[in-house]
Amino acid sequence: MTEKIKFIHSSDFHLDEPIKGLQQLPQPLLETLADAPYLAAESVFDKAIQEKVSFILLSGGLCNLERLSARAVAFLINQFQRLDQNDILVYWCGAKQDAADQWPGAVQLPSNVIQFHARSVEYEDFKKDGKSLARIIGAGSNSKPAASDLLGGVVDGVFNIVLANADSGISAFDSDSIAYWALGGRPIALTEELENSVIVYPGTPQSREFHSGTPSGFKLVELHETRMTNVRTIRSDRVQWCSQVTEIPIQSSLDDTKSQFGELALQLADEHPEQTVLCRWQFVESGGKSGSSGFGIEWRESLLDWLRTEFSASGNGLWSISLEEKSVTDLPSRWYEEETLLGEYLRAIGRYQSDHELRLNLQNYLEDDVPQWETAGLAMVNEQQRVEILSKASLLGVDCLGGHDGSAV
Numbered sequence: 515m516t517e518k519i520k521f522i523h524s525s526d527f528h529l530d531e532p533i534k535g536l537q538q539l540p541q542p543l544l545e546t547l548a549d550a551p552y553l554a555a556e557s558v559f560d561k562a563i564q565e566k567v568s569f570i571l572l573s574g575g576l577c578n579l580e581r582l583s584a585r586a587v588a589f590l591i592n593q594f595q596r597l598d599q600n601d602i603l604v605y606w607c608g609a610k611q612d613a614a615d616q617w618p619g620a621v622q623l624p625s626n627v628i629q630f631h632a633r634s635v636e637y638e639d640f641k642k643d644g645k646s647l648a649r650i651i652g653a654g655s656n657s658k659p660a661a662s663d664l665l666g667g668v669v670d671g672v673f674n675i676v677l678a679n680a681d682s683g684i685s686a687f688d689s690d691s692i693a694y695w696a697l698g699g700r701p702i703a704l705t706e707e708l709e710n711s712v713i714v715y716p717g718t719p720q721s722r723e724f725h726s727g728t729p730s731g732f733k734l735v736e737l738h739e740t741r742m743t744n745v746r747t748i749r750s751d752r753v754q755w756c757s758q759v760t761e762i763p764i765q766s767s768l769d770d771t772k773s774q775f776g777e778l779a780l781q782l783a784d785e786h787p788e789q790t791v792l793c794r795w796q797f798v799e800s801g802g803k804s805g806s807s808g809f810g811i812e813w814r815e816s817l818l819d820w821l822r823t824e825f826s827a828s829g830n831g832l833w834s835i836s837l838e839e840k841s842v843t844d845l846p847s848r849w850y851e852e853e854t855l856l857g858e859y860l861r862a863i864g865r866y867q868s869d870h871e872l873r874l875n876l877q878n879y880l881e882d883d884v885p886q887w888e889t890a891g892l893a894m895v896n897e898q899q900r901v902e903i904l905s906k907a908s909l910l911g912v913d914c915l916g917g918h919d920g921s922a923v
Contacts, residue, residue, distance in 0.1 A: 517739045519640075519647055519673055522562045524732035525698025526575035526718040527555040529586040533753060534723040536792070540826050540833045546790050550752040552589055554720035557750040558732050559593040563600050565734060568647070569640055570602060573698030573716075574609035574655065574679030579616035587621055598626040605638060606630070607652040609679040609699060614654070630677070632656045637667040646672050648737075651692075653678035661687060668692065673737045686713045693737050702728055705745060712743045719750040724757070724794065724835075754789040756782065759840060761800040768813065772820055779825050783832050795821070795837040809839065810913045839909055849912070856915035860908060867904050874900060 533547045555576075562570050577586045594604055607630040608614060614629035623629070630636050630652030640648040651667040651674065653659040659682060668674045668691040676692055678684045680699025688708035695713040703717030714733055721730045730751040736744040758778060762771055775795070782791050795818075799809065814837050821834040850860045866872050 518736055519568055520565065520734070520736045521567050521569050521571060522558060522565070522732060523571045523573070523694075523696045523714060523716050523735055524555075524558045524719060525573040525679070525716055526701060527551065527577065527720075528575055528718060528722070529555065529577045529589065530581075530583050531578075531722055533792075536833075536835060540822065542826050543790060543831070543833055547753065550790070551720045551722075552585075553752045554718075554730065554750040555589070556593065557748075558719060559596055561732075561734065561748055562597060562602055566600075567602060567734075568642070570597065570604050571650070571675070571677050571696040572604060572606040573677055573696050574607060574612060574681065575698055575718075576606075576608070576612050578611045579613070579618070580611065582618065587618070591621065591624070594624045594627050598624045602626065603628065603640065605650045605652065605677055607677045607679060607698075608632070608655055609681045610655045613656070630654050635659050635663045635667065639669075639672070648673040648675055651676045653682045653684050655679055655681040658683040661685075665689065665691060675737075680715075686711075693741070694735065694743065703731070703733075703747065707743075710741070712745060714745060720753065721751060721755060724755045724792075729754075752789055754786050754791050755794075756791055757794045757796065758782070759796045759798065762797045762809065764799050768816060771817060775817065775821060776824065779821060779832050779834075783825065791832040792835055793832055794835050796840040797837070798840045811910075814838070838906065854915070856911060859911045859915055863904055863908050863911065867901075874903065 529551055531551065533550065539547070558570070576590065597604060604627045606614075606627060608616075610632075613632035615632055617623070617629070628638055628650075630638075632654040633656045635651065635653050635657050638650045638652065639646045640650065646669075649667065649669050649672050651664055653664065653676065657663070657678075659678070664676055664684075673693045674691055675694045675696055676684075676686070677696045678698075680697065684697070686695045686697065686706075688711050690710040692711050695711060697713065697715050700715040701718045701721060702715075704713075704715040706713040714735075716731070716733045717728075718730055719732055721728070729747075729749050731747050731749040734746045734748050738744070760774065760778060762774070766774070779793075782793060797809070818834055818837040821832075821837070825832040825834070850857060850864060866874065
Protein backbone atom coordinates (compact mmCIF):
# COMPACT_ATOMS: atom_id res chain seq x y z
CA MET A 515 0.00 0.00 0.00
CA THR A 516 1.20 3.52 -0.75
CA GLU A 517 2.39 5.60 2.17
CA LYS A 518 -0.39 8.20 1.95
CA ILE A 519 -2.97 9.73 -0.32
CA LYS A 520 -4.52 13.21 -0.15
CA PHE A 521 -7.96 14.25 -1.39
CA ILE A 522 -10.85 16.61 -0.76
CA HIS A 523 -14.31 15.47 0.27
CA SER A 524 -17.29 17.79 -0.19
CA SER A 525 -21.04 17.65 -0.75
CA ASP A 526 -24.33 19.53 -0.57
CA PHE A 527 -23.43 22.63 -2.57
CA HIS A 528 -27.15 23.13 -3.30
CA LEU A 529 -26.37 25.74 -5.92
CA ASP A 530 -29.23 28.20 -6.48
CA GLU A 531 -30.82 27.36 -3.12
CA PRO A 532 -31.25 30.77 -1.44
CA ILE A 533 -30.29 31.88 2.03
CA LYS A 534 -33.25 31.30 4.37
CA GLY A 535 -34.51 32.71 7.63
CA LEU A 536 -34.61 36.40 6.69
CA GLN A 537 -37.85 38.23 7.31
CA GLN A 538 -36.87 40.72 4.65
CA LEU A 539 -34.05 40.79 2.14
CA PRO A 540 -31.52 43.56 2.77
CA GLN A 541 -31.11 45.45 -0.51
CA PRO A 542 -27.37 46.20 -0.08
CA LEU A 543 -26.64 42.50 0.47
CA LEU A 544 -28.81 40.90 -2.22
CA GLU A 545 -25.92 40.20 -4.58
CA THR A 546 -23.72 38.93 -1.75
CA LEU A 547 -26.38 36.50 -0.55
CA ALA A 548 -27.05 35.25 -4.09
CA ASP A 549 -23.33 34.68 -4.77
CA ALA A 550 -22.50 33.07 -1.43
CA PRO A 551 -23.26 29.43 -2.37
CA TYR A 552 -21.16 29.74 -5.53
CA LEU A 553 -18.22 31.44 -3.82
CA ALA A 554 -18.24 28.84 -1.06
CA ALA A 555 -18.32 25.98 -3.57
CA GLU A 556 -15.57 27.60 -5.64
CA SER A 557 -13.29 27.52 -2.61
CA VAL A 558 -13.53 23.71 -2.66
CA PHE A 559 -11.94 23.62 -6.11
CA ASP A 560 -9.46 26.38 -5.26
CA LYS A 561 -8.21 24.36 -2.30
CA ALA A 562 -7.92 21.19 -4.37
CA ILE A 563 -5.64 22.95 -6.84
CA GLN A 564 -3.67 24.70 -4.11
CA GLU A 565 -3.07 21.45 -2.19
CA LYS A 566 -2.40 19.44 -5.37
CA VAL A 567 -4.72 16.68 -4.20
CA SER A 568 -5.06 13.39 -6.05
CA PHE A 569 -8.82 13.71 -6.49
CA ILE A 570 -12.05 15.20 -5.19
CA LEU A 571 -14.92 13.14 -3.77
CA LEU A 572 -18.37 14.71 -4.24
CA SER A 573 -21.06 12.88 -2.30
CA GLY A 574 -24.12 14.44 -3.89
CA GLY A 575 -26.45 17.37 -3.41
CA LEU A 576 -24.52 19.71 -5.73
CA CYS A 577 -27.60 20.96 -7.55
CA ASN A 578 -31.15 20.05 -8.43
CA LEU A 579 -31.04 18.71 -11.98
CA GLU A 580 -34.81 18.89 -12.36
CA ARG A 581 -34.63 22.69 -12.29
CA LEU A 582 -31.01 23.24 -13.19
CA SER A 583 -30.04 26.84 -13.96
CA ALA A 584 -27.66 27.86 -16.70
CA ARG A 585 -25.49 29.49 -14.05
CA ALA A 586 -25.14 26.24 -12.08
CA VAL A 587 -24.27 24.24 -15.22
CA ALA A 588 -21.66 26.77 -16.33
CA PHE A 589 -20.19 26.91 -12.85
CA LEU A 590 -19.76 23.15 -12.49
CA ILE A 591 -18.33 22.71 -15.99
CA ASN A 592 -15.87 25.54 -15.43
CA GLN A 593 -14.69 24.16 -12.07
CA PHE A 594 -14.34 20.61 -13.43
CA GLN A 595 -12.28 21.96 -16.33
CA ARG A 596 -9.99 23.80 -13.92
CA LEU A 597 -9.35 20.51 -12.12
CA ASP A 598 -8.77 18.72 -15.43
CA GLN A 599 -6.10 21.24 -16.33
CA ASN A 600 -4.38 20.35 -13.04
CA ASP A 601 -4.72 16.57 -13.49
CA ILE A 602 -7.21 16.19 -10.64
CA LEU A 603 -9.96 13.59 -10.96
CA VAL A 604 -13.52 14.05 -9.72
CA TYR A 605 -15.57 11.16 -8.34
CA TRP A 606 -19.21 12.24 -8.16
CA CYS A 607 -21.88 10.07 -6.54
CA GLY A 608 -25.08 12.08 -6.63
CA ALA A 609 -28.14 12.31 -4.44
CA LYS A 610 -31.53 11.71 -6.05
CA GLN A 611 -31.65 15.35 -7.16
CA ASP A 612 -28.28 15.20 -8.96
CA ALA A 613 -28.05 11.53 -9.96
CA ALA A 614 -25.91 10.71 -12.99
CA ASP A 615 -28.86 9.71 -15.17
CA GLN A 616 -30.42 13.17 -14.72
CA TRP A 617 -27.47 15.18 -16.02
CA PRO A 618 -28.53 16.89 -19.29
CA GLY A 619 -27.27 14.84 -22.25
CA ALA A 620 -26.58 17.96 -24.29
CA VAL A 621 -23.93 19.09 -21.78
CA GLN A 622 -20.80 16.96 -21.86
CA LEU A 623 -18.79 16.65 -18.67
CA PRO A 624 -14.98 16.87 -18.87
CA SER A 625 -13.18 13.53 -19.07
CA ASN A 626 -11.81 13.83 -15.52
CA VAL A 627 -15.32 13.55 -14.02
CA ILE A 628 -16.42 10.04 -13.09
CA GLN A 629 -20.08 9.64 -12.16
CA PHE A 630 -21.59 6.62 -10.42
CA HIS A 631 -24.92 5.32 -11.65
CA ALA A 632 -27.93 5.78 -9.41
CA ARG A 633 -29.19 2.19 -9.27
CA SER A 634 -26.02 0.23 -8.56
CA VAL A 635 -22.82 -0.11 -6.57
CA GLU A 636 -19.80 0.45 -8.80
CA TYR A 637 -16.04 0.46 -8.34
CA GLU A 638 -13.41 2.80 -9.74
CA ASP A 639 -9.67 2.50 -9.15
CA PHE A 640 -7.52 5.57 -8.75
CA LYS A 641 -4.14 4.92 -10.33
CA LYS A 642 -0.92 6.86 -10.46
CA ASP A 643 1.92 5.88 -12.77
CA GLY A 644 -0.02 2.70 -13.57
CA LYS A 645 -0.29 1.65 -9.93
CA SER A 646 -3.61 1.36 -8.10
CA LEU A 647 -3.58 3.49 -4.95
CA ALA A 648 -7.24 3.65 -3.97
CA ARG A 649 -10.55 2.03 -4.84
CA ILE A 650 -13.67 4.21 -4.79
CA ILE A 651 -16.79 2.16 -4.06
CA GLY A 652 -19.72 4.28 -5.22
CA ALA A 653 -23.24 3.50 -4.03
CA GLY A 654 -25.83 5.25 -6.20
CA SER A 655 -28.77 7.17 -4.76
CA ASN A 656 -31.23 4.34 -5.53
CA SER A 657 -28.89 1.41 -4.86
CA LYS A 658 -29.91 0.60 -1.25
CA PRO A 659 -26.61 -1.21 -0.72
CA ALA A 660 -26.16 -4.09 1.71
CA ALA A 661 -22.87 -4.56 3.53
CA SER A 662 -22.03 -7.42 1.19
CA ASP A 663 -22.46 -5.11 -1.84
CA LEU A 664 -19.88 -2.74 -0.43
CA LEU A 665 -17.44 -5.31 0.88
CA GLY A 666 -17.65 -7.11 -2.45
CA GLY A 667 -15.77 -4.22 -4.01
CA VAL A 668 -12.93 -4.21 -1.50
CA VAL A 669 -9.44 -5.07 -2.76
CA ASP A 670 -6.21 -5.61 -0.85
CA GLY A 671 -3.20 -3.33 -0.94
CA VAL A 672 -5.05 -0.03 -1.59
CA PHE A 673 -7.15 2.47 0.32
CA ASN A 674 -10.81 1.41 0.03
CA ILE A 675 -13.19 4.37 0.17
CA VAL A 676 -17.00 4.25 0.11
CA LEU A 677 -18.66 7.21 -1.64
CA ALA A 678 -22.42 7.68 -1.23
CA ASN A 679 -25.24 10.05 -0.39
CA ALA A 680 -27.75 9.42 2.38
CA ASP A 681 -30.44 9.07 -0.31
CA SER A 682 -28.94 5.67 -1.14
CA GLY A 683 -30.12 4.25 2.19
CA ILE A 684 -26.54 3.34 3.08
CA SER A 685 -25.64 2.23 6.60
CA ALA A 686 -21.98 2.79 7.48
CA PHE A 687 -20.19 0.29 9.69
CA ASP A 688 -16.74 -0.32 11.10
CA SER A 689 -14.52 -2.45 8.90
CA ASP A 690 -10.79 -3.00 8.71
CA SER A 691 -11.27 -3.18 4.94
CA ILE A 692 -12.77 0.30 4.51
CA ALA A 693 -10.59 3.24 5.47
CA TYR A 694 -12.98 6.13 4.81
CA TRP A 695 -16.73 6.61 4.35
CA ALA A 696 -17.29 9.69 2.18
CA LEU A 697 -20.98 10.42 2.75
CA GLY A 698 -23.27 13.33 1.98
CA GLY A 699 -26.81 14.51 2.54
CA ARG A 700 -26.46 16.47 5.80
CA PRO A 701 -26.20 20.27 5.95
CA ILE A 702 -24.19 20.06 9.19
CA ALA A 703 -20.85 18.25 9.27
CA LEU A 704 -20.48 15.03 11.22
CA THR A 705 -17.35 12.92 11.76
CA GLU A 706 -17.37 9.60 13.58
CA GLU A 707 -14.07 7.88 14.25
CA LEU A 708 -14.46 4.11 14.66
CA GLU A 709 -11.79 1.60 15.53
CA ASN A 710 -10.87 0.92 11.90
CA SER A 711 -12.85 3.38 9.78
CA VAL A 712 -13.78 7.04 9.71
CA ILE A 713 -17.33 8.08 8.75
CA VAL A 714 -17.58 11.65 7.45
CA TYR A 715 -20.40 13.92 6.34
CA PRO A 716 -18.65 17.17 5.33
CA GLY A 717 -21.81 19.28 5.50
CA THR A 718 -22.56 22.11 3.10
CA PRO A 719 -19.86 24.63 2.14
CA GLN A 720 -22.42 27.40 2.76
CA SER A 721 -25.20 27.06 5.30
CA ARG A 722 -28.56 28.46 4.24
CA GLU A 723 -30.10 28.88 7.69
CA PHE A 724 -29.18 29.31 11.31
CA HIS A 725 -27.59 26.20 12.89
CA SER A 726 -26.37 27.54 16.23
CA GLY A 727 -23.61 29.35 14.40
CA THR A 728 -21.98 26.11 13.24
CA PRO A 729 -19.24 26.91 10.67
CA SER A 730 -19.61 25.42 7.20
CA GLY A 731 -16.90 23.95 5.02
CA PHE A 732 -15.44 20.79 3.50
CA LYS A 733 -12.77 18.21 4.33
CA LEU A 734 -9.13 17.90 3.36
CA VAL A 735 -8.21 14.26 4.01
CA GLU A 736 -4.96 12.34 4.24
CA LEU A 737 -5.00 8.55 4.52
CA HIS A 738 -1.78 6.94 5.72
CA GLU A 739 -0.46 3.42 5.32
CA THR A 740 -0.32 3.17 9.12
CA ARG A 741 -4.17 3.49 9.07
CA MET A 742 -3.90 6.95 10.58
CA THR A 743 -6.49 9.26 9.03
CA ASN A 744 -6.10 13.03 9.13
CA VAL A 745 -9.35 14.91 8.45
CA ARG A 746 -9.13 18.71 8.42
CA THR A 747 -12.11 21.03 8.17
CA ILE A 748 -11.60 23.88 5.71
CA ARG A 749 -14.04 26.72 6.32
CA SER A 750 -15.68 28.08 3.21
CA ASP A 751 -18.85 29.95 4.22
CA ARG A 752 -19.17 33.45 2.82
CA VAL A 753 -22.19 34.19 4.96
CA GLN A 754 -21.71 33.55 8.68
CA TRP A 755 -24.67 33.11 11.02
CA CYS A 756 -24.25 34.13 14.64
CA SER A 757 -26.22 34.77 17.80
CA GLN A 758 -25.22 37.45 20.29
CA VAL A 759 -26.59 37.85 23.80
CA THR A 760 -25.79 41.00 25.77
CA GLU A 761 -26.91 42.64 29.00
CA ILE A 762 -28.49 46.08 28.94
CA PRO A 763 -28.53 48.12 32.15
CA ILE A 764 -32.14 48.92 32.89
CA GLN A 765 -31.48 52.67 33.07
CA SER A 766 -29.86 52.79 29.59
CA SER A 767 -31.12 55.34 27.08
CA LEU A 768 -31.58 54.45 23.42
CA ASP A 769 -28.37 56.33 22.56
CA ASP A 770 -26.46 54.42 25.25
CA THR A 771 -27.74 51.14 23.86
CA LYS A 772 -26.84 52.10 20.29
CA SER A 773 -23.29 52.73 21.44
CA GLN A 774 -23.18 49.36 23.23
CA PHE A 775 -24.55 47.40 20.28
CA GLY A 776 -22.43 49.37 17.83
CA GLU A 777 -19.23 48.26 19.56
CA LEU A 778 -20.37 44.63 19.44
CA ALA A 779 -21.31 44.92 15.75
CA LEU A 780 -17.90 46.38 14.86
CA GLN A 781 -16.20 43.58 16.76
CA LEU A 782 -18.18 40.95 14.83
CA ALA A 783 -17.36 42.61 11.52
CA ASP A 784 -13.65 42.69 12.44
CA GLU A 785 -13.72 38.98 13.36
CA HIS A 786 -15.19 38.09 9.95
CA PRO A 787 -13.58 40.53 7.49
CA GLU A 788 -14.22 38.35 4.41
CA GLN A 789 -17.72 37.27 5.35
CA THR A 790 -21.14 38.77 5.66
CA VAL A 791 -22.48 38.25 9.18
CA LEU A 792 -26.17 37.54 9.74
CA CYS A 793 -26.79 38.15 13.43
CA ARG A 794 -29.64 37.39 15.79
CA TRP A 795 -29.43 39.76 18.74
CA GLN A 796 -30.81 38.92 22.16
CA PHE A 797 -30.66 41.04 25.28
CA VAL A 798 -31.30 40.60 28.97
CA GLU A 799 -32.03 43.43 31.36
CA SER A 800 -29.65 43.94 34.24
CA GLY A 801 -30.54 45.80 37.41
CA GLY A 802 -34.23 44.96 37.35
CA LYS A 803 -36.84 42.35 36.51
CA SER A 804 -37.59 41.40 32.92
CA GLY A 805 -40.47 43.47 31.58
CA SER A 806 -39.99 46.30 34.06
CA SER A 807 -38.10 48.63 31.70
CA GLY A 808 -39.08 50.63 28.63
CA PHE A 809 -37.44 48.13 26.24
CA GLY A 810 -40.70 47.46 24.43
CA ILE A 811 -41.60 46.77 20.82
CA GLU A 812 -41.11 50.32 19.54
CA TRP A 813 -37.73 50.60 21.28
CA ARG A 814 -36.57 47.30 19.79
CA GLU A 815 -37.76 48.24 16.30
CA SER A 816 -35.93 51.56 16.51
CA LEU A 817 -32.68 49.91 17.60
CA LEU A 818 -32.99 47.17 14.97
CA ASP A 819 -33.58 49.72 12.20
CA TRP A 820 -30.50 51.64 13.33
CA LEU A 821 -28.32 48.50 13.34
CA ARG A 822 -29.47 47.59 9.84
CA THR A 823 -28.89 51.06 8.46
CA GLU A 824 -25.54 51.56 10.16
CA PHE A 825 -23.84 48.26 9.36
CA SER A 826 -25.20 46.95 6.05
CA ALA A 827 -24.39 49.73 3.61
CA SER A 828 -21.90 47.65 1.61
CA GLY A 829 -21.76 44.22 0.02
CA ASN A 830 -20.02 42.79 3.07
CA GLY A 831 -20.75 43.74 6.63
CA LEU A 832 -23.36 42.80 9.18
CA TRP A 833 -27.09 42.35 8.80
CA SER A 834 -29.22 42.16 11.93
CA ILE A 835 -31.89 39.52 11.46
CA SER A 836 -33.76 40.20 14.67
CA LEU A 837 -33.55 41.82 18.09
CA GLU A 838 -35.41 40.12 20.90
CA GLU A 839 -35.44 39.94 24.63
CA LYS A 840 -33.96 36.63 25.72
CA SER A 841 -36.72 34.16 26.45
CA VAL A 842 -37.55 33.90 30.13
CA THR A 843 -39.74 31.60 32.14
CA ASP A 844 -39.83 33.57 35.42
CA LEU A 845 -42.52 36.17 34.77
CA PRO A 846 -44.05 37.23 38.11
CA SER A 847 -46.71 34.75 39.21
CA ARG A 848 -49.05 37.63 40.16
CA TRP A 849 -49.31 38.56 36.48
CA TYR A 850 -50.86 35.16 35.77
CA GLU A 851 -53.37 35.64 38.63
CA GLU A 852 -54.65 39.07 37.65
CA GLU A 853 -58.22 39.41 36.39
CA THR A 854 -57.06 41.46 33.42
CA LEU A 855 -56.52 40.90 29.71
CA LEU A 856 -52.84 40.24 30.44
CA GLY A 857 -53.65 37.69 33.13
CA GLU A 858 -56.15 35.90 30.90
CA TYR A 859 -53.64 35.89 28.04
CA LEU A 860 -50.77 34.52 30.16
CA ARG A 861 -52.98 31.79 31.59
CA ALA A 862 -53.86 30.69 28.07
CA ILE A 863 -50.18 30.59 27.13
CA GLY A 864 -49.40 28.77 30.36
CA ARG A 865 -51.76 25.92 29.45
CA TYR A 866 -49.74 25.25 26.33
CA GLN A 867 -46.47 25.54 28.25
CA SER A 868 -47.53 22.99 30.87
CA ASP A 869 -49.37 20.54 28.59
CA HIS A 870 -47.21 19.39 25.67
CA GLU A 871 -50.10 17.36 24.28
CA LEU A 872 -51.88 20.58 23.30
CA ARG A 873 -51.06 21.12 19.65
CA LEU A 874 -50.04 24.53 18.34
CA ASN A 875 -52.31 25.19 15.38
CA LEU A 876 -50.24 27.55 13.22
CA GLN A 877 -51.99 26.67 9.96
CA ASN A 878 -54.55 29.41 10.55
CA TYR A 879 -51.81 32.05 10.34
CA LEU A 880 -50.70 31.06 6.84
CA GLU A 881 -51.99 32.63 3.64
CA ASP A 882 -55.22 31.07 2.33
CA ASP A 883 -54.33 31.50 -1.34
CA VAL A 884 -51.15 29.40 -1.11
CA PRO A 885 -51.56 25.63 -1.77
CA GLN A 886 -51.56 23.66 1.48
CA TRP A 887 -48.87 21.27 0.22
CA GLU A 888 -46.49 24.24 0.02
CA THR A 889 -47.20 25.51 3.54
CA ALA A 890 -47.80 22.32 5.53
CA GLY A 891 -44.19 22.09 6.67
CA LEU A 892 -44.21 25.69 7.93
CA ALA A 893 -46.93 24.87 10.46
CA MET A 894 -44.92 22.04 12.02
CA VAL A 895 -42.64 22.91 14.95
CA ASN A 896 -40.29 20.79 17.03
CA GLU A 897 -40.12 20.88 20.83
CA GLN A 898 -37.42 23.55 21.00
CA GLN A 899 -39.30 25.78 18.55
CA ARG A 900 -42.47 25.29 20.58
CA VAL A 901 -40.74 26.48 23.77
CA GLU A 902 -39.32 29.54 22.00
CA ILE A 903 -42.63 30.45 20.35
CA LEU A 904 -44.57 30.29 23.62
CA SER A 905 -41.90 32.21 25.53
CA LYS A 906 -41.83 34.96 22.90
CA ALA A 907 -45.62 35.04 22.88
CA SER A 908 -45.58 35.62 26.65
CA LEU A 909 -43.20 38.56 26.31
CA LEU A 910 -45.24 39.99 23.43
CA GLY A 911 -48.31 39.89 25.69
CA VAL A 912 -46.45 41.77 28.40
CA ASP A 913 -45.44 44.41 25.84
CA CYS A 914 -48.91 44.85 24.39
CA LEU A 915 -51.15 44.31 27.40
CA GLY A 916 -48.98 45.49 30.30
CA GLY A 917 -48.01 48.98 31.46
CA HIS A 918 -44.50 50.40 31.15
CA ASP A 919 -43.83 49.58 34.78
CA GLY A 920 -44.63 45.93 34.17
CA SER A 921 -48.11 45.96 35.70
CA ALA A 922 -51.25 45.07 33.78
CA VAL A 923 -53.53 47.82 32.57
